[in-house]
Amino acid sequence: MSKQSVAVRKFDAVIVGAGGSGLRAAIQLSEAGLKTAVLSKVFPTRSHTVAAQGGVSASLGNSEEDHWHWHMYDTVKGSDWLGDQDAIEYMCRKAPEVVVELEHFGMPFDRTDEGKIYQRPFGGHMSNFGEKPVRRACAAADRTGHAMLHALYQRNVRANTQFFVEWMALDLIRDQSGEVLGVIALEMETGEVVAFHSKATVFATGGAGRIYYSSTNAFINTGDGLGMAARAGIALEDMEFWQFHPTGVAGAGVLITEGVRGEGGILRNSTNERFMERYAPNAKDLASRDVVSRAMVTEINEGRGCGPNKDFVLLDITHLDPATIMKRLPGIREISIQFAGIDPIKAPIPVVPTCHYQMGGVPTNYKGQVVGDDGAPVRGFYAAGEVACASVHGANRLGTNSLLDLLVFGKASGDTVIDDVRSGEIGLRDLPADFADRTLARLNRLNTQTGGASVNECRLELQRTMQKHCGVFRFKDMLVEGVAKIIEVEKAVAHTEIKDKSQVWNTARVEALELDNLVEVAKATMVSAEARKESRGAHVRDDAPDTPANPNGRDDANWHKHTLWHREGNRLSYKPVIMKPLSVETIALKTRSY
Amino acid sequence: MDDREKLNRLRWRCTRRAMLEMDLLLGEFLERLYPTLDAAQADAFVTMADMEDLELWPLVNGQREPDDPVQAEVLALLRNVRVK
Numbered sequence: 001m002s003k004q005s006v007a008v009r010k011f012d013a014v015i016v017g018a019g020g021s022g023l024r025a026a027i028q029l030s031e032a033g034l035k036t037a038v039l040s041k042v043f044p045t046r047s048h049t050v051a052a053q054g055g056v057s058a059s060l061g062n063s064e065e066d067h068w069h070w071h072m073y074d075t076v077k078g079s080d081w082l083g084d085q086d087a088i089e090y091m092c093r094k095a096p097e098v099v100v101e102l103e104h105f106g107m108p109f110d111r112t113d114e115g116k117i118y119q120r121p122f123g124g125h126m127s128n129f130g131e132k133p134v135r136r137a138c139a140a141a142d143r144t145g146h147a148m149l150h151a152l153y154q155r156n157v158r159a160n161t162q163f164f165v166e167w168m169a170l171d172l173i174r175d176q177s178g179e180v181l182g183v184i185a186l187e188m189e190t191g192e193v194v195a196f197h198s199k200a201t202v203f204a205t206g207g208a209g210r211i212y213y214s215s216t217n218a219f220i221n222t223g224d225g226l227g228m229a230a231r232a233g234i235a236l237e238d239m240e241f242w243q244f245h246p247t248g249v250a251g252a253g254v255l256i257t258e259g260v261r262g263e264g265g266i267l268r269n270s271t272n273e274r275f276m277e278r279y280a281p282n283a284k285d286l287a288s289r290d291v292v293s294r295a296m297v298t299e300i301n302e303g304r305g306c307g308p309n310k311d312f313v314l315l316d317i318t319h320l321d322p323a324t325i326m327k328r329l330p331g332i333r334e335i336s337i338q339f340a341g342i343d344p345i346k347a348p349i350p351v352v353p354t355c356h357y358q359m360g361g362v363p364t365n366y367k368g369q370v371v372g373d374d375g376a377p378v379r380g381f382y383a384a385g386e387v388a389c390a391s392v393h394g395a396n397r398l399g400t401n402s403l404l405d406l407l408v409f410g411k412a413s414g415d416t417v418i419d420d421v422r423s424g425e426i427g428l429r430d431l432p433a434d435f436a437d438r439t440l441a442r443l444n445r446l447n448t449q450t451g452g453a454s455v456n457e458c459r460l461e462l463q464r465t466m467q468k469h470c471g472v473f474r475f476k477d478m479l480v481e482g483v484a485k486i487i488e489v490e491k492a493v494a495h496t497e498i499k500d501k502s503q504v505w506n507t508a509r510v511e512a513l514e515l516d517n518l519v520e521v522a523k524a525t526m527v528s529a530e531a532r533k534e535s536r537g538a539h540v541r542d543d544a545p546d547t548p549a550n551p552n553g554r555d556d557a558n559w560h561k562h563t564l565w566h567r568e569g570n571r572l573s574y575k576p577v578i579m580k581p582l583s584v585e586t587i588a589l590k591t592r593s594y
Numbered sequence: 595m596d597d598r599e600k601l602n603r604l605r606w607r608c609t610r611r612a613m614l615e616m617d618l619l620l621g622e623f624l625e626r627l628y629p630t631l632d633a634a635q636a637d638a639f640v641t642m643a644d645m646e647d648l649e650l651w652p653l654v655n656g657q658r659e660p661d662d663p664v665q666a667e668v669l670a671l672l673r674n675v676r677v678k
Contacts, residue, residue, distance in 0.1 A: 041610060042607075042610050042611070042612075045612070045646055046610070046611055046612045046646065046647070047612060048612055048613075049612075050612035050613060050646075050647060050648065051612060051613050051614070143648060146612075146647075146648050166606070188603075188606065189603075215614075216614060217614060218610075218611060218612060218613055218614045218616075218617050219609050219610055219611075219614070219617045219621075220610045220611070252614075252618065252677050253614060254614055254615050254618075255614070331651075334651065334655045334657075335615060337655065338615070338619070338654070338655060338676070338677070339615065339618075339676075339677055341676065500598075502598070502599075504595070504599045505595070505598075505599040505600075505602040505603045505606070506602065507602045507605055507606050510606070
């Protein structure tokens, strides 16, 4: 393949990813009259946002008194004080606005008898700065993400957003000064490689949950944006923090939403005990996700797991009115039957903690601009949603803040692009002569490799290494060993071989290119986790236990800072957490307990 | 498009879906049962794979029945796929 074969298309903005954040950003851009391209590996309404069942949080106060400042407090506390307080204030203050806006886009929210948006309780949502649970989650039955994606997609159709479906973005284009000038992408149907030359590039590629063997994430979540950013010299932030959902169906990884506990579901061990009463006397089964995960694994480790191998616990909703289950949680009943072989109206669901959400990502500010190590924006580059680290989730995301994140920062990144285009801050700069060289070299390597490793075997080795060495509980020796192992995996990935060398619909090639991205995320995660010698939020180490000096194993004196992983040299640096909100007082460091 | 290309496109659409559940079910079906289908059944499966997950799900779990009798034949097989 020669450089001449790379066609160039020009746009004002190119968005990579057509899930919630990509579609939300595209609405801003297209409605402002910018020529906007959205690239997606799949048809937009097949994005993984569909899987977000639980809801989107906003302090609308429709059911009882609520305030964005309380939501902010819950988010900071949930983040174990690693979230940036400017971004968190921004998100929580914007929440009511973006949710009402979504309603106007046609989102079919559940309603109260008075016709207001129905709000239900959710883990970690409290009123009056952590005092008692509050109903803050807005939902459309248990299909919130699906309904949201459809509302956003229809709005984009109306705004004439140009979609490139079944295209995979391969690499960022940057010039000598570091400015981002677009992406190089592969059309699966033709095998054609095309440069999308643009004033602004917005990454909305979602997460990389497929780095783990046991994951609730769909196969599509291969961290393409993270891989592209890392290869282009952008450091990845806080990649050691992965949320494990407490309730994946044992065996399959399929998610049982936290909304089940919001509706009254109870976790039980082999003695039928409601064990969360011991771990979180106030919030009980509605405690934050990592608290629940840790409690579940402790029950299993101490021999109170269920089943022949005592390796799962039970989620019980048999005490609920079947009519409530059918009305509020119909999808959960279906999933339990298909993937666990039980009807939850009659029997409890076997569950285990399973990798669910990536808190870290491409570093951004609250305006959706990607920032470099010095905090200055990388000109022309924006990111929103799970791929981005604003950082609103810090060390642990509060449930329902993921859909909120993509609405708020999808919109914010779109608005910032519009400002930057109109002010002349960004423009269509000349492409460097060698803009496609690295990508073409990567493709040529795949086309000519012989005697290399199998993509499937490498991926499996990567996933098993991450699961074993860097799971929901982490151990010093395993992490050290894990770093060495993941470097070995990387060496094999650099020599993957595909038998199919054809151009049209070569899925083997696409899967090899996805693996190139997964391995960057896996390295970033393992190296960052090994280095962080404390427990905080979702990063829990056996050698950083709960002590009077360091409650919950958190060591603020040494580790209250963001990790930055640099691909070159596999090296780490750190930057301070932004503790100053935009308008209110700092929410000061405190021990996190529920 | 030749047969290899068509099968690869189908594989992509079966295993890069919105929901893990559907990746698992359709991926399993494609490898194990799709090669055993006759031409009409294979076409019906392709049509179903093009549906959205939350459109296909009620058919898979029996909440809805398809109008097309060939789709019903394929669904009977798909409904018996257990990923556990």
